[in-house]
Amino acid sequence: MSCYVKNIIADDDVISDIKALIPEAAVRRRMSRILKMAVTTAVECCGNIDNIKEIDSIVTATGYGCLADSERFLRNVIENNEELLNPTPFIQSTFNTVGGQIALLSKNHCENITYVNRSHSFEDALLDAYLQIGIEGKERILLGTFDEITESSNNILERLGAFHKGQKNGEGAIFMELTSNYTEACKIKIEHIEFSSNVLSQDECINRYAKSKEEKIVYNNFTEYGIYPTVSARIFYEFTKDLERDEEMIFCNNYLGMSSSIIIVKGV
Amino acid sequence: MEQLVKELKQHLIEELNLEEITVEDIDTDAPLFGDGLGLDSIDALEVILILEKYYGVKLSNSAEAKPIFYSVRTLAEYIEKNKK
Numbered sequence: 001m002s003c004y005v006k007n008i009i010a011d012d013d014v015i016s017d018i019k020a021l022i023p024e025a026a027v028r029r030r031m032s033r034i035l036k037m038a039v040t041t042a043v044e045c046c047g048n049i050d051n052i053k054e055i056d057s058i059v060t061a062t063g064y065g066c067l068a069d070s071e072r073f074l075r076n077v078i079e080n081n082e083e084l085l086n087p088t089p090f091i092q093s094t095f096n097t098v099g100g101q102i103a104l105l106s107k108n109h110c111e112n113i114t115y116v117n118r119s120h121s122f123e124d125a126l127l128d129a130y131l132q133i134g135i136e137g138k139e140r141i142l143l144g145t146f147d148e149i150t151e152s153s154n155n156i157l158e159r160l161g162a163f164h165k166g167q168k169n170g171e172g173a174i175f176m177e178l179t180s181n182y183t184e185a186c187k188i189k190i191e192h193i194e195f196s197s198n199v200l201s202q203d204e205c206i207n208r209y210a211k212s213k214e215e216k217i218v219y220n221n222f223t224e225y226g227i228y229p230t231v232s233a234r235i236f237y238e239f240t241k242d243l244e245r246d247e248e249m250i251f252c253n254n255y256l257g258m259s260s261s262i263i264i265v266k267g268v
Numbered sequence: 269m270e271q272l273v274k275e276l277k278q279h280l281i282e283e284l285n286l287e288e289i290t291v292e293d294i295d296t297d298a299p300l301f302g303d304g305l306g307l308d309s310i311d312a313l314e315v316i317l318i319l320e321k322y323y324g325v326k327l328s329n330s331a332e333a334k335p336i337f338y339s340v341r342t343l344a345e346y347i348e349k350n351k352k
């Protein structure tokens with residue numbers, strides 16, 4: 001089974017004007033910050049909205065979802081005594097708003113699923129996409145992750161002591177196109193995805209998955225990129241940037257020390 | 269009435285996030301939905317909330333909504349008539 005990453009970008013790679021990426025002003029004006037961040041990354045990843053029409057499946061992953069809209073909706077409920085609730089934050093507070101917006105904009109009504117599985121949402125989404133290519137024979141899949149910081153979530157995490165070892169809060173969107181067909185644009189091949197209910201140490205990861213001592217292992221490198229549920233997608237993006245041909249890399253994510261997820265990639 | 273029209277336009281811009289539109293850009297007599305300002309059904313719900321939240325005006329009969337929601341002027345006239 002072959003599953004290649006054709007293009008992978010982060011929200012800070014988006015250079016096109018939002019009006020060019022999302023031409024409909026009526027759609028744009030309702031979008032919250034995270035929606036704009038994620039949807040523009042998705043569109044830029046594919047080049048333009050028309051290219052998304054060719055995608056066979058859309059898979060998104062998030063830990064918090066559209067948090068600002070959820071907070072706005074709940075604040076309205078409290079402040080307005082459960083009356084006079086604005087529809088927009090309610091509609092857009094669901095986890096699958098990003099996937100839905102991509103479908104609405106591109107008018108691509110293909111399979112569209114969102115994984116909200118805490119810190120392994122990205123890995124679960126990647127496994128699904130990998131299996132859709134390998135088992136269902138799909139050729140092109142758009143996969144993306146997104147999470148945002150809000151003032152209140154930051155306060156809560158701070159109070160819970162989440163940033164105790166010099167870590168910082170984080171947010172962002174990563175989108176990639178996965179394909180079964182190798183082209184010169186493909187630089188990464190997904191070799192293996194695995195989950196373990198036990199937390200694996202770095203040594204255990206090396207012993208279990210590394211084919212040689214030279215193999216690179218990316219083990220829980222959270223500090224630099226901040227703490228948020230889909231940070232593992234950011235780490236995947238950062239560390240695969242300079243992946244050389246035939247070089248293998250093992251990613252081990254045991255965020256919050258509850259379980260481990262493993263992704264093994266190879267440069268092509 | 270003119271003050272109410274201006275205020276209403278301001279609320280529409282803020283509550284509906286009408287990016288790049290100013291009070292001066294909104295034609296008082298142009299249709300709000302479809303042509304004109306191009307609002308849609310979700311905006312209609314937001315407009316109902318504006319009437320209730322800022323002016324205490326409730327739409328008693330939804331069948332009457334179409335002529336009332338036609339333009340900023342028809343909305344302002346309805347508010348004037350029913351304001352508490």
